[in-house]
Amino acid sequence: MQTDLESGTAPPARAMSAISVRSVTKRFGAVTAVNDVSLDVMAGEFFALLGPSGSGKTTMLRMIAGFELPTSGTILLDGADVTKRPPFERDVNTVFQDYALFPHMTVAKNIEYGLRVKKVAKAERARRVTEALATVRLAEYGDRRPHQLSGGQRQRVALARALVNRPRVLLLDEPLGALDLKLREEMQVELKTIQREVGITFLFVTHDQSEALSMSDRIAVFNGGRIEQVATPGELYEQPATEFVAGFVGTSNLLRGDDAANLLGERATFAIRPERMRLLRPDDVAAPDEIAVDAVIGGVQYLGHATRVRLTTASGAALAVDLPNDGRGHAARSGAPGTSVRIAFGRDHALRLADPNAAHPTVSSPSGREP
């Protein structure tokens, strides 16, 4: 029922789904890697499976590719049941985490492989390989061996080798994990551009929330083998449905129990982003729609674009407030550790989170939307 948390932008028609996962469970011995997951990915979407390691996202991808058989549930590609089909009978291609380029073949032979085993005519093969090499800007590299390429180039060969087959869906298993930060940011932009050009559905596995936020149309957040929330990057950040999402995607201050009851008038768990809180100067007063609370500064962290002030309230709640380093000197005035300050935040910015103890199907979406 996790799809109940889907955003309003998701087209509801199942017929349009490139991938449809229905109540899929995967157990390895006593371990349940994927627990009753349902998911629909629309044709042409750039969709991310985001979660920490061991959350089941890679297992989910491997079941869609056909490398693992679900313990129960069904997987449909373009409406056709492929649950029990072997990988070579599925119209999906994978970009592996270690790229898995064939070391005994040249770059061109690697890219040609899928067409060769499918017995595509030789001239057609040559044409499409040239085209694929051009798409990933490696036109001059066809005769090289994989070990003669840099990490970023291998990544692009792996992408070309998959795309040359024009699959319905491209699966990417942490494809940027092995690259250094700068190259990674370049490849993020490039992947997104290529996806727009070819118009193929991309299903992208990552543990990096900023990567998922910056590239995806929609994101499914995995935790403990289940999906916590499916939403657009903006919704995920602005309206996290659960405590896990609020903490995993960006940073959140959590107010619960008595604190929540005292400040917000409801005994529930609320998340407030650090950048939505402000420090009140001595002559400042909170606006009518704001909630103010006294706290003591515990520490100050410089983050580059912002300065994070860590505070503790009188009741012991730990809070973080991000002050933008926008050149107006807010951050410089935050004060030394031990200083008593007053902080304020808009009532609207406190997001009520789902009760983690409630049974999963009864979780109400934060937007109040029911199916």
Add this chain to the structure above:
Amino acid sequence: MYLSRPARWCLRIWCALVLVVLYAPIVYVARLSVNTAKNFAWPPSGFTLTWWQRAYHEPGPRLALLHSAQTGLWAAGIALVLGTLAAFALTRHSFFGRTPISLAVVLPIALPGIVTAIALLSAFQRLGIDLSLETLVVAHATFCVVIVYNNVAARLRRLAPSLEEASADLGGDPFQTFRFVTFPMMRSALLAGGLLAFALSFDEIIVTTFTAAPSYKTLPLWFADNFSRPNAIPVVNVVATFVVLASTIPVYLAQRISDGAATFSAETRG
């Protein structure tokens, strides 16, 4: 690593000494094969190719060489098939009794040759099988299988499983995956294993003594027969020298192949 000057010189001398101890006897035999005197006397007394001519015209050594080659090829061939199958089964699949079976496959190489020899001989006699080329090949295959198995299993363990998955993912059926991906990646391990197995069979003497037909003389048996006959000593020297020279070819090839294998695995990991 930093080494002081004296330490470096000590190591150089030590290294030279080891090489001398290893190769001096071979050089000695080679020199004697073209010596005018018939005995093992040193210093050599002159130069002649008489013994090489005599060895060339004698049927004994040539037949022995042929027999050894024949046995080695059969044994290595059988080992390649069985060893490869065993390696696939034991590294790719988990099943009840996998550990004892893998031990049973590897054990023959560790057993003393004399135990294997006597066990096989009594088994052949009990079953009423006459000693022949077949019995000899079976006996040699018992330890040749281990060599091939070890080589192939090591390669399979290093082969990234994602390569075969990638092949399947790109549309390759299991047969195509084996033909285009798995086999080419294993080829050098098979060659190296086969060469080693052949070499092992080629100079085996203990098991051969017990399991070959009496009239079937392999090269080591021929050496053993002729070594103590003063008249045959020069010819023994010639044949020994010839075998040393001939064996450098497969050794050289095996080394080149395993060099290739090393880069191969580096590529796989990279």
